[in-house]
Amino acid sequence: MSERHFTQAMDVRAFVREDAPGGLAQLKGMRLTGEIPLREGVINDALRSRTPWRDLMISVEDRNQIVLRKGLFHVTATLDETVDTRHTPRIRLRLASAVIAWTVGRLVRLPYVTLDGQIVTIDLGAMPPVREWEPVLRHLRRATLTTTRGVLRVQFEWFVDPASPRG
Amino acid sequence: MQEWLKTQVANNFEAFAGARVSGSVPFTESVLNSWLESALRHHVAFPSVTGSQIPFAQLTRLVASVRVEIAEGVLTLHFELKA
Numbered sequence: 001m002s003e004r005h006f007t008q009a010m011d012v013r014a015f016v017r018e019d020a021p022g023g024l025a026q027l028k029g030m031r032l033t034g035e036i037p038l039r040e041g042v043i044n045d046a047l048r049s050r051t052p053w054r055d056l057m058i059s060v061e062d063r064n065q066i067v068l069r070k071g072l073f074h075v076t077a078t079l080d081e082t083v084d085t086r087h088t089p090r091i092r093l094r095l096a097s098a099v100i101a102w103t104v105g106r107l108v109r110l111p112y113v114t115l116d117g118q119i120v121t122i123d124l125g126a127m128p129p130v131r132e133w134e135p136v137l138r139h140l141r142r143a144t145l146t147t148t149r150g151v152l153r154v155q156f157e158w159f160v161d162p163a164s165p166r167g
Numbered sequence: 168m169q170e171w172l173k174t175q176v177a178n179n180f181e182a183f184a185g186a187r188v189s190g191s192v193p194f195t196e197s198v199l200n201s202w203l204e205s206a207l208r209h210h211v212a213f214p215s216v217t218g219s220q221i222p223f224a225q226l227t228r229l230v231a232s233v234r235v236e237i238a239e240g241v242l243t244l245h246f247e248l249k250a
Contacts, residue, residue: 026198034188034248042175042182049171 020135028162038152050129064147066093073107075100077120079152083143088125088134091145094118176225186250187231193243 019026040060047056059067064079080092095101095118105115112126125134136158143156175182231249235242 027192029193029243030191032188032190034186034190036183036186036188039182045174046171 016133016135024135024139024160027160030160032158033156035153035155038154040150040152043152060147060150060152062147062149064145066147066152073103075104079145079147081144081146083140083145084121085140085143088123088137089140089143091122091124093120093122095120180225180229180250183250187248189245189247191243191245193241196240196242199242 016024024030040058043058043060047058048054055070057069059069061067064081066077066079068075068077076096077093078096080094084090084092095104098118101115101118104120108115112123114121114123124130125137130137139158139160141157141159141161143154146153146155180186226248229248229250231247232245233247234245236245237243
């Protein structure tokens, strides 16, 4: 490890930036598993802290249903239980109708959001403010999202696999 | 986002009640030795976490268990956090 690397090593962001090209080789074998309940209020507080989501509100319902509200406009969608972790994590939503999908396609122009029919895909690795953690997110091996009224539950496994690096 | 994080820390992560995370971090001998060598050369306190959005000091309140395992050439830190 270089001297520069050491002096920055405990600055986590700098460490990630420097170790990213090697697929976080310094952390190979590191594993995290867990379950985090995200309550509706916490999600909405986080959204309020960021533009362009500042006036967006989410209601979390049972069976992976969520309702997104922006002013008078609201959209019902079903959250895919499985997060696509083949590259950087991607969350998928199925919009409730083709009309809503058409409207969303006209209104939402963000580089990390794509729309294919009624399916919305959000690429977390390209989304500010988590984009700078993309080298970390790349090692997410499994994540599932399930909801009960008011709570989005995230289960995950994160592993820097020495045998299958994701640099 | 920083403000949001500060609020969660100030509230002792109450909004995340029920969360649990367990992990293990293997540190190889060569990594630990290079950190020590560099720390001694530069008189740097070892280790401290700075410049991070992650509130490590506050996260220690959530530590439910921690264990160190030493095998040939590798020191592994096992831990469990609960909110």
